[in-house]
Amino acid sequence: MIGLEWNMKLFNLDKLAVYFVSEFKTLIFIMRIEFLYKVAFAFSMFLSSFVANAQNVIVADTVDADDLFSEKPVQIPLDECEYIDTCEQRRYAIVTKDGKKGIYDLExxxxxxxxxxxxxxYSxxxxxxxxxxxxxxYAEDGLQSGIIGVAGTNNSTLGFWNDNPRLVGNLAHCTTVDSIVSDTCRSLLLDCMLRLNGNYGQIAVIxxxxxxxxxxxxxGRSNDGFEDAKLLKLSCTASIFRPVFAASLLADVGVSLDDSIDTGNGIYDAGDGLEIRDPGWHDGGYGVLTFGQALAFRSDIAVYSAVLAARGTDAPEIWKEIVNGKKETNAMEFASIVNSFYCKDKILYPSLEGDSLCVEPFSNMTVQALDNVKKVLDGFSLVASKANETFDKSVDVGIAGLYGAYVSTDDKSSELSFAGCFPSDNPRYAVGLFIGQLPGQIVDPCLLSDTIEHLVNWLSK
Structure with a gap:
């Protein structure tokens, strides 16, 4: 297919030669076409073997004439580069400047x-x-990855690019997706994005x-409203799982979820300028609760107390890592992880290839830790009833799950999230949802309760 696509592309380029008035230019152009035929043939040979050895790494994309006959890049002297990594063939080097990389010909x-x-x-x-x-x-640029071929005679380059499978999900080969469920999810997500001034959001059902x-x-938001967007694999933080992490730590140090913790007025001074605030600090805090209740209400003071009990003096650094805001997960993983914690003995991820699954063990988690996590997920009803007095009445099935919220340190971005499965006594579905918001919005994950209510009721019919 690659060779055929290139033959068609080069045939179209050949037709362009009739527009050259000068016979000399026409001759030069045709010679260039012959050269490109050689290059394309070599690419087709290489890519077939490359894909066989590295599945899902690269798919050939179209290349237009402007790409083929582009000007030489801006020349930056080697002594201005911050790092030089000579490739094994010794002629070319990978150079770095201002955090970006490029190819340099040492000869x-x-x-x-x-x-x-x-x-x-270098490959x-x-x-x-x-x-x-x-x-x-092999190269990566933003959300794309590809192969760059360099002709040793004159350093002409050809590139084949596509979405980077490490960063972008593709459902084209997933045979388990239900179009009706997808359409309903899209409708509910759109309504949620409009209502909460979202910028980018995902929803997944397992x-x-x-x-x-x-x-x-x-x-994602566009000039005309919202449109289907790429399934970014690293699109939101994992802050929703803080209570789960804390519950497992408490089990490791023998602290029961029934033990009490005083969260005070919702503000805790951890020393050295580190201040921990609960979501309810504006209302005077949660006061004295059991650890189970505090974690269900997403108390960061309870989470930090668990980290402190389990990790001692390392707690401040661990906490900074927990709240760093790094985008490292997505809605599909939300649903998969919660479902696995709640009713499986291993973590199952859809591979997006056919109906196959990726399986991972629960590393270093004791039976008591898993039991604690399940109890925290069961505490979702406490949050749901507080968020919406009619929620429990309007939803006929029990839900196990978590609400999550994150606000960047500069207040320029925020996200709301949910991960859960239902019915809690014997789950049929698991759902992951998050909304990345525009600046200046109300950051209360319970605002997602209306969307969750509608989806749970619809899937439960």
């Missing part, structure tokens, strides 16, 4: 590509004939019995 003393890529590594070379040797590099993916939808 010709010139930049082969602009220094604007996130990652590059291999291919001697096509006596006059042409091609050098291949079959709790099998672990198979039933729906995974993403929407």
């Amino acid at each position: 010709r003393h010139e930049n082969v590509t602009a220094i604007d890529l996130d990652f590059i590594c 291999r070379s291919l001697q096509l004939d006596d006059s042409l040797c091609l050098y291949y590099f 079959d709790a019995q099998t672990g198979h993916l039933k729906a995974w939808v993403a929407l």
Whole structure:
């Protein structure tokens, strides 16, 4: 397919030659086409073997004429680069400047590509004939990954790019997705994004019995409202799982979830300028609660107390890591993790290939730790009833889960999230949902309760 696509592309380029008035230019153009045929042939040979050895790494994309005949990149002297990594073939090097990377020819003393890529590594070379040797590099740029081929004769480059499978989900080969469930999720997510001034959001539904993916939808803000967006695998924080982490730590140090903790007025001075605040600090805090209740209400004071009890003097540094706001997960993983913690003895992730699953063990988690986590998830009803007095009455099934909220330290971004499964006595579905909000919004995850209520009722019919 790659060779055929390139043949069609080069055929179209060949037709462009009739527009050249000068016979000399026409001859040069045709010679260039012959050169590109060689390059394309070499690419087709390389990519087929590359994909066989590294599945899901690269899919050939189209390349237009402007890409093929582009000007040389801006030249940056080697002594201005911060780091130089000479490739094994010794001719080319990966150079770094201002955190970005590019390819540099050490023999010709010139930049082969602009220094604007996130990652590059040398792969291999291919001697096509006596006059042409091609050098291949794997590269990543934003959400895309690809192969860059460099012709050793003149440093011409060709690139094949597509969404980076490490960063972007693709449901094209997932056979378990239900279109009706997906359409309903899209409608509910759109309503939620409109209501809460969202910027980017995801919703996912997992079959709790099998672990198979039933729906995974993403929407993003556009000039005209909202539109389907890429399924970013690293699109939200994992802050929703703080109570789960704390519950497992308490089990490790022998503290019961029935033991009491005084969260005071919702503000705790941990020393050295570190201040912990509960979500309810504006209302005077939660006061004295059991650990189970405090974690169900997302008390950060309770979470920090658990970290302090289990990790001692390392607690402040661990806490900073917990609240760093790094985007490292997504709605599909929300649903998979909660479902696995609640009713499985291992973590199951949909692989997005057919109906297969990725299986991971619960590493270093005791039976008591897993039992604590399940009890915290069962405490969701406490939060739901406080968030909406009619919630328990309007939903006929029990829900086990978590609400989550995150606000960046500069208050320029926030997110609301939910992860849960139902019915809690024998789950059929698990749901993950998060909304990334525009600045200046109310950050209360209980605002998601209306969306969760509608989805739970619809799936339970």
